[in-house]
Amino acid sequence: MSATDGVQHPASTPxxxxxxxxxxxVLRIVLVPVFLAAxxxxxxxxxxxxxxxxxVFAVAMITDRIDGQIARRYGLITDFGKxxxxxxxxxxxxxxxxxxxxxxxxxxxxxxxxxxREFGITAFRFAVIRDGVIPASRGxxxxxxxxxxxxxxxxxxxxGWMDVPSQVAMGAAxxxxxxxxxDYLVGWWRARR
Numbered sequence: 001m002s003a004t005d006g007v008q009h010p011a012s013t014p015x016x017x018x019x020x021x022x023x024x025x026v027l028r029i030v031l032v033p034v035f036l037a038a039x040x041x042x043x044x045x046x047x048x049x050x051x052x053x054x055x056v057f058a059v060a061m062i063t064d065r066i067d068g069q070i071a072r073r074y075g076l077i078t079d080f081g082k083x084x085x086x087x088x089x090x091x092x093x094x095x096x097x098x099x100x101x102x103x104x105x106x107x108x109x110x111x112x113x114x115x116x117r118e119f120g121i122t123a124f125r126f127a128v129i130r131d132g133v134i135p136a137s138r139g140x141x142x143x144x145x146x147x148x149x150x151x152x153x154x155x156x157x158x159x160g161w162m163d164v165p166s167q168v169a170m171g172a173a174x175x176x177x178x179x180x181x182x183d184y185l186v187g188w189w190r191a192r193r
Contacts, residue, residue, distance in 0.1 A: 017080040024067035025081060028088040031060040032095045039096075039155070044103040047157045054155040060092050061148050083125070089144055090118045096151045105154060110174055114147070117181040128188065139180040146173040 035056040041049035067085065071077045094115055100106035150173040153166040 015076055015078050017078050019071075019076045019078070021067040021071035021074075021076045022078060022081050022084070024063040024070070025084050025088045028060045028063050028067075029084075029091055031056055032091050035060065035092065036095055036099055039099045039103075044099075044105070050155060050157045054152060057092065057096060057155060058152065061089075064089055064144070086125075086140070087122060090122060093144070093147050093151060094118060096155070100151070100154050106170070110170065114174060114177050117177050121181055121184055124185070124188075139176070139183055143173070143176045143180045146176050149173070 035053055038049050038053035038056055044050065064085070067081070071081055097106065097111040097114055101108045101111040146169070150166070150169040153162065153169050158166070
């Protein structure tokens with residue numbers, strides 16, 4: 001009971017980690033091996049299975065948008081969700097980058113630079129978790145969007161004239177990925193000071 005209004009207020013209850021938003025995040029992780037299996041059918045040369053791989057990837061990435069909206073709208077934001085959501089994104093996009101490089105469709109150096117940034121920032125998040133979970137920034141969301149578009153273009157069995165637009169999209173994704181990684185570290189350093 002508050003001393004000022006004489007009314008008893010219920011204590012705020014923590015949000016359960018078992019909720020729809022977190023379920024969609026876990027689903028995204030579960031879809032990673034399904035996506036890879038579809039991508040590698042017939043050495044990546046099956047038009048049908050490339051479309052299936054693209055569809056699985058697209059559905060998984062759409063859940064990223066939906067789970068965030070559900071979490072904010074219904075007050076289901078949890079530390080688990082804030083931590084696992086970007087990890088789920090990295091698992092899916094990382095699998096796509098590696099898969100495309102294994103198939104010889106994306107240079108390994110692009111994949112390695114992107115994965116170094118992604119896993120480096122994820123490891124950093126774990127290292128500073130005692131200071132609080134650091135949510136994804138707007139730059140990070142732009143990075144994820146550009147990576148998603150670029151990967152989507154590479155996954156679809158498109159005609160040869162689409163190679164240049166696909167490469168431009170991947171170049172933009174690469175640049176923003178590196179820039180947001182540096183920006184993330186600088187932002188954390190400034191906040192600590």
